[in-house]
Amino acid sequence: MLLPAPIQNLINALSRLPGIGPKTASRLTFFLLRAPEDLARDLAEALSGLKSGITTCQVCSNITAAGSIECEICASPARDPALICVVEEPLDVIALERTGVYTGRYHVLHGALSPIEGIGPEDLQIRQLVARLQAGGIQEVILATNPSMEGDYTAAYLRQQLQPFGVRLTRLARGLPVGGDVEYADQSTLLRALSGRQEMS
Numbered sequence: 001m002l003l004p005a006p007i008q009n010l011i012n013a014l015s016r017l018p019g020i021g022p023k024t025a026s027r028l029t030f031f032l033l034r035a036p037e038d039l040a041r042d043l044a045e046a047l048s049g050l051k052s053g054i055t056t057c058q059v060c061s062n063i064t065a066a067g068s069i070e071c072e073i074c075a076s077p078a079r080d081p082a083l084i085c086v087v088e089e090p091l092d093v094i095a096l097e098r099t100g101v102y103t104g105r106y107h108v109l110h111g112a113l114s115p116i117e118g119i120g121p122e123d124l125q126i127r128q129l130v131a132r133l134q135a136g137g138i139q140e141v142i143l144a145t146n147p148s149m150e151g152d153y154t155a156a157y158l159r160q161q162l163q164p165f166g167v168r169l170t171r172l173a174r175g176l177p178v179g180g181d182v183e184y185a186d187q188s189t190l191l192r193a194l195s196g197r198q199e200m201s
């Protein structure tokens with residue numbers, strides 16, 4: 001039996017999300033079909049506002065409100081422009097900001113290198129990071145990618161790329177659980193990881 005197009009369309013769209021297979025996509029679709037009208041409407045509005053209301057900071061590639069060139073952190077004179085913390089995702093910035101001790105700026109890669117998944121340097125915001133170092137004025141880059149295989153691989157790659165600039169390169173200390181993401185680490189763990197960061201020699 002063929003499903004009506006509106007149902008099949010939503011199943012197809014949801015199936016493209018990470019971690020959602022066709023079975024979960026069907027379950028969510030039929031849930032929405034039965035749910036009160038406002039749920040589907042709120043979801044539709046939130047989805048369409050997601051892209052139109054958000055842009056990326058032209059300096060650090062973090063997400064910021066549409067219409068602004070720089071994010072609040074890059075625009076703040078209180079943040080040390082000589083210190084850059086490189087993270088995989090915008091949520092990592094939020095986690096590190098919650099510690100309240102980091103006074104530098106960020107660079108958001110939007111992922112990690114993964115030869116298995118075919119994610120190469122050109123798929124991440126690496127060229128923009130190199131350009132920031134080329135522009136000068138940077139003293140230290142903290143490589144705060146996740147303590148995973150991809151995160152370590154990305155940090156090693158960046159070390160290689162950034163070493164010629166002669167800046168201090170550090171990696172978050174091993175307080176983070178292996179395989180655990182920066183964004184899920186609790187405040188005290190992140191504080192320890194940040195203060196105990198080690199030179200990448």
Ligand SMILES: [Zn+2]
Binds near residue numbers: 074
């Ligand atoms: Zn920024």
